[in-house]
Amino acid sequence: MALGLxxxxxxxxxxxxxxxxxGIEEVLVTAQRREQSLQDAAVPVQTFDQDQxxxxxxxxxxxxxxxxxxxxxxxxxxxxxxxxxxxxxALTVNPLTDAAVAQNVDGIYLGRSSGAAGQxxxxxxxxxxxxxxQGTLYGRNATGGVVNYIxxxxxxxxxxxxxxxxxxxxxxxxxQGAANVAVSDTVAIRVSGNSLDRxxxxxxxxxxxxxxxxxxxxxxxxxxxxxVRVAADYSxxxxxxxxxxxxxxxxxxTGAPNGPSITDFTPxxxxxxxxxxxPRANELRTSVLHTPSFAPFQPIDPNDLxxxxxxxxxxxxxxxxxxxxxxxFLPSYRESEQDYQFSGPGFAPAKTQEENNQTSFELRFAxxxxxxxxxxxxxxxxxxxxxxxxxxxxxxxSPIQNYxxxxxxxxxxxxxxFELTETFRxxxxxxxxxxxxxxxxxxxxFVTFCGGAPFSGNFLTPPASFGNGCASGAMxxxxxxxxxxxxxxxxxxxxxxxxxxxxxxxxRGRPPxxxxxxxGGISPVLGTIVNVGDxxxxxxxxxxxxxxxxxxxxxxxxDNLLYATFETGYRAGGVDLSTVSPTYDPEYIDAFTIGSKNxxxxxxxxxxxxxxxxxxxxxxxxxxxxxxxxxxxPIANADATIQGLDLDxxxxxxxxxxxxxxxxxxxxxxxxxxxxxxxxxxxFGCASDGVTNGIETYSCAGNEMLYSPxxxxxxxxxxxxxxxxxxxxxxxxxxxxxxxxxxxxxxxETESDAYTMLNFDATLFADNAGWSVSAFVRxxxxxxxxxxSNVSNRGLNYTIYSPPRTYxxxxxxxx
Numbered sequence: 068m069a070l071g072l073x074x075x076x077x078x079x080x081x082x083x084x085x086x087x088x089x090g091i092e093e094v095l096v097t098a099q100r101r102e103q104s105l106q107d108a109a110v111p112v113q114t115f116d117q118d119q120x121x122x123x124x125x126x127x128x129x130x131x132x133x134x135x136x137x138x139x140x141x142x143x144x145x146x147x148x149x150x151x152x153x154x155x156x157a158l159t160v161n162p163l164t165d166a167a168v169a170q171n172v173d174g175i176y177l178g179r180s181s182g183a184a185g186q187x188x189x190x191x192x193x194x195x196x197x198x199x200x201q202g203t204l205y206g207r208n209a210t211g212g213v214v215n216y217i218x219x220x221x222x223x224x225x226x227x228x229x230x231x232x233x234x235x236x237x238x239x240x241x242x243q244g245a246a247n248v249a250v251s252d253t254v255a256i257r258v259s260g261n262s263l264d265r266x267x268x269x270x271x272x273x274x275x276x277x278x279x280x281x282x283x284x285x286x287x288x289x290x291x292x293x294x295v296r297v298a299a300d301y302s303x304x305x306x307x308x309x310x311x312x313x314x315x316x317x318x319x320x321t322g323a324p325n326g327p328s329i330t331d332f333t334p335x336x337x338x339x340x341x342x343x344x345x346p347r348a349n350e351l352r353t354s355v356l357h358t359p360s361f362a363p364f365q366p367i368d369p370n371d372l373x374x375x376x377x378x379x380x381x382x383x384x385x386x387x388x389x390x391x392x393x394x395x396f397l398p399s400y401r402e403s404e405q406d407y408q409f410s411g412p413g414f415a416p417a418k419t420q421e422e423n424n425q426t427s428f429e430l431r432f433a434x435x436x437x438x439x440x441x442x443x444x445x446x447x448x449x450x451x452x453x454x455x456x457x458x459x460x461x462x463x464x465s466p467i468q469n470y471x472x473x474x475x476x477x478x479x480x481x482x483x484x485f486e487l488t489e490t491f492r493x494x495x496x497x498x499x500x501x502x503x504x505x506x507x508x509x510x511x512x513f514v515t516f517c518g519g520a521p522f523s524g525n526f527l528t529p530p531a532s533f534g535n536g537c538a539s540g541a542m543x544x545x546x547x548x549x550x551x552x553x554x555x556x557x558x559x560x561x562x563x564x565x566x567x568x569x570x571x572x573x574x575r576g577r578p579p580x581x582x583x584x585x586x587g588g589i590s591p592v593l594g595t596i597v598n599v600g601d602x603x604x605x606x607x608x609x610x611x612x613x614x615x616x617x618x619x620x621x622x623x624x625x626d627n628l629l630y631a632t633f634e635t636g637y638r639a640g641g642v643d644l645s646t647v648s649p650t651y652d653p654e655y656i657d658a659f660t661i662g663s664k665n666x667x668x669x670x671x672x673x674x675x676x677x678x679x680x681x682x683x684x685x686x687x688x689x690x691x692x693x694x695x696x697x698x699x700x701p702i703a704n705a706d707a708t709i710q711g712l713d714l715d716x717x718x719x720x721x722x723x724x725x726x727x728x729x730x731x732x733x734x735x736x737x738x739x740x741x742x743x744x745x746x747x748x749x750x751f752g753c754a755s756d757g758v759t760n761g762i763e764t765y766s767c768a769g770n771e772m773l774y775s776p777x778x779x780x781x782x783x784x785x786x787x788x789x790x791x792x793x794x795x796x797x798x799x800x801x802x803x804x805x806x807x808x809x810x811x812x813x814x815x816e817t818e819s820d821a822y823t824m825l826n827f828d829a830t831l832f833a834d835n836a837g838w839s840v841s842a843f844v845r846x847x848x849x850x851x852x853x854x855x856s857n858v859s860n861r862g863l864n865y866t867i868y869s870p871p872r873t874y875x876x877x878x879x880x881x882x
Contacts, residue, residue, distance in 0.1 A: 090670040091719050097217065098197050099482075100204050100443055101433050106664045109494065109620045109630035111198040111677050111713065113137070113729075117219075120188040121231075122798060122828045124845045124873065126263060126276055128170070128183035131214070132774070132854070133824075133869075136731035136781065136804065137198050137713070138214075139774020141855050142867070144409030144417055145308055146184035146376055152198055153709050154735035154772030155211030155656065155681070158689045158811070160700050162423060162453045163472055163506060163643055167654070167687070169201070169209040172216045173298060175382050175399040176205075178425045178451045182403070185302035185378040187280040189243040189261035192217045198713075199658045199679065200636025202614030203496035206447060206478050210636035210656045210683075220296065221255035221286035222247055228882055235875025239265040239276075257284045268870055271342030271369050273310025273410075279303055294386040301379050308374040308409050311857060311865030312339045313348035315816065316355065319862055320747045329750050332816050332864070339851055339868050343410040344369040352413060355861050359696050360463035360515040360594055361532040362542035364413070364861070371416050371547065374407040392434040399427050408547070412691065412698075412857030412865050415460045418549055423453040423473075442483025442496075450475040455508075456549040461859070463515040464697045465545045465554065466600070470508020472642070477501055482616065494618035494632070501611045502639040509572060511551050512600035512697045515542065518590035520580045520597045525590040535587040542594055543583070555581070564596070574602025599695045606642035610653055626666035634658050638687065643702055651702040654685040673717040681709040688740065690811035693748040693860040694762075705740035707772055709733070727783035735775035740767040742811065750858060752813035767813055776807040776821075792834045800826040810856045816864055817856040824850045824869075841877040846870060 094105040098112045105114060113135055115123075123134055129148050132140030139151035141158060149158045150168035157167045159180045166180035177183075188194075195215040197205075205213050228246035233239065245259035260281045267275035280302040287295045315334040318327035337347045349366035357364055382399035402424035408416040431445035451473040458467045482496030517537035519525025527535050546557040555570040564581040571579035578597050585593040618632035636656040643649060662677040685704040692699055711733040718726045742751055746763045749755070753767035771777075781802045788795040803823045810817035825848055830841040849872040856866045 113196040125188040128186040136779025145407035146181040148183040151774035152211035154775030168211040190245040190259035202636040203616045221257040233877040237266045269342030271344040277306040310343040317862030357463045361537040397429040412859040413863040419457040439486040458549040465513040467511040472506040474504035490622040492620040496616040506642040510601040535589040610639040612637040628664045675715040677713040683707040709735040723787040730780040735772040776805040796830045798828040819853040822852040837881040
């Protein structure tokens with residue numbers, strides 16, 4: 068229910084937002100599918116306008132985790148982005164998993180969470196963060212909440228716009244702007260764009276930005292009843308991409324009775340912001356032996372890391388007003404083409420080529436009746452088609468997956484409010500959803516074994532592997548390709564395996580194997596490549612669920628609202644290309660909320676509070692582990708309890724001074740969570756439950772959920788200095804978060820330390836001149852904390868850190 072502090076001036080309009088009577092401006096939201104005051108919306112929602120996003124340095128939606136104590140964002144390899152609200156979320160490492168926090172761009176649901184990487188923060192009316200399940204109005208995949216990106220729309224009868232340029236350290240150059248053109252009394256268009264280029268925060272060039280986005284809208288209102296708006300958008304990212312620092316290594320199993328623990332950690336001593344391809348990181352990397360090849364890992368080449376990704380969208384919004392309400396129709400089509408390689412937990416690298424598209428339709432009718440009952444009725448449909456080719460290359464292990472997946476979903480819903488009296492209301496809603504999912508593909512896992520295949524009797528482990536020459540550097544590394552035939556052909560073309568070798572499909576008896584032609588010092592061959600993958604896998608699943616909401620609202624004074632709600636959420640189960648967990652169950656959440664929204668002292672003090680208790684059943688947990696001697700991403704189901712208190716305050720202390728404070732106290736703990744690995748290979752900070760059927764299980768109950776700090780707070784201060792024909796707006800933001808876990812390994816080293824971060828912004832406005840100039844410093848004390856951590860199955864810990872101190876100048880001109 069937090070509300071971001073309004074800036075004293077809007078940099079895109081140069082108009083004051085705080086009145087001369089020091090009153091707090093009203094903020095309008097569409098969180099409940101109709102426009103209303105944020106203070107009248109009986110839901111926990113936080114908003115950020117364009118000026119707040121700009122001042123905070125939001126380069127894309129992947130940065131939003133810095134804005135709210137309730138929101139955590141894990142930006143992994145390439146465009147992979149995972150959102151968490153109070154610990155509720157999912158690591159969406161591939162398109163086989165859905166997000167648990169729904170994202171909507173201009174009212175259109177994004178089926179793939181990777182779309183956040185292409186969502187630049189420009190020409191937006193606001194971003195809305197709805198906290199908690201939104202199972203009625205938003206439906207599936209909103210168990211944690213919803214993020215709405217709402218662009219500025221065309222305005223009839225107005226010719227206006229803005230241009231904004233920003234320069235900063237790390238050679239940053241950012242440009243954005245928009246133009247609104249009144250074509251006629253009934254037609255207007257709005258065109259906007261954004262371009263961003265910045266060197267990498269890491270010395271090797273990773274964690275950089277090179278992107279641009281365009282958006283075009285046309286509004287047609289032939290009369291006061293009909294409104295038609297069509298829009299198209301395009302975004303492209305061509306940067307090196309994210310990269311973690313090699314902060315240290317974990318011990319590997321030796322088989323000795325008193326050997327080191329697999330969770331024993333040795334810091335690397337390599338400074339942060341050096342990047343995964345730094346020579347010191349590569350030197351440490353090449354000192355570690357892969358298993359079961361027992362050959363040293365190869366260095367990561369910076370030229371192997373790249374992103375070439377685009378997103379395209381088309382949509383329309385048709386509104387027709389009747390005497391009893393408004394009918395809204397939203398058809399859309401979106402597609403994305405993705406080609407990227409990233410290092411992740413020391414991948415060499417991981418490569419993904421993906422094409423996805425979605426078609427969706429939503430029809431709503433919002434009533435506007437004179438009686439006590441009003442509400443919304445609607446229907447929704449989406450169809451997704453995805454084609455993926457990927458390999459998580461590890462030099463001597465290559466999990467290759469080629470598959471098509473997708474499905475469709477439809478729902479009908481309704482929500483209404485009944486006024487028992489002028490001040491007391493009942494609220495209820497229900498939604499019925501049916502989901503169909505499919506996956507069809509081939510899962511290969513090519514693994515090199517020292518000396519020979521395990522079933523040959525020639526497989527060698529240390530110390531015999533050293534005598535066979537496996538650690539000598541002679542073992543040929545795998546090519547980085549997601550084409551299974553091309554993989555085998557590479558070894559054939561280089562004379563490394565038999566010339567008649569073919570990429571046989573595994574899962575049909577004894578695994579396909581390919582002896583290397585290089586002789587060993589002990590065994591007949593140096594090593595053998597074995598395909599231990601699952602082979603052809605096909606799955607089709609259908610799910611259905613009814614979610615609902617119940618609530619009461621009481622206006623105990625003119626500017627004071629007290630409400631209580633109970634809402635359920637649902638995320639469909641799915642399919643995975645794995646024999647260990649070929650399917651996973653749906654997840655459910657029940658959320659109890661008691662909230663209050665208040666204005667006091669002649670509209671100068673806003674005080675909101677929310678007390679919440681969520682019961683999370685079957686959270687879909689995607690985690691990194693070792694299965695069949697190779698990296699794997701199985702999916703488990705977990706139960707958790709989330710409870711806490713959210714407090715938010717805005718005080719317009721004077722006509723020139725505004726103070727805002729948002730705080731969250733949170734307890735988010737797993738009640739049940741079981742993870743698996745090969746015996747002795749699970750690097751979890753959890754107790755082992757033993758080995759059954761060749762699989763070791765670990766009980767991780769009692770651990771805190773990911774991205775769920777026990778305490779978070781944001782303090783915002785804004786003061787305007789009047790200087791004759793000029794005004795100077797001074798803004799300071801102090802943000803604090805306590806420790807929070809970033810990885811389902813639950814290790815001490817994957818926990819992000821507590822931090823306190825300071826941002827400063829000074830903006831000079833000239834009265835009625837239409838321009839402003841700003842100087843800013845973000846993360847003024849250069850506080851660095853981990854936002855994402857990855858640990859390879861051989862114990863290499865690569866951690867991505869928050870941005871360093873940045874500073875620069877910004878010039879905005881309005882016309």
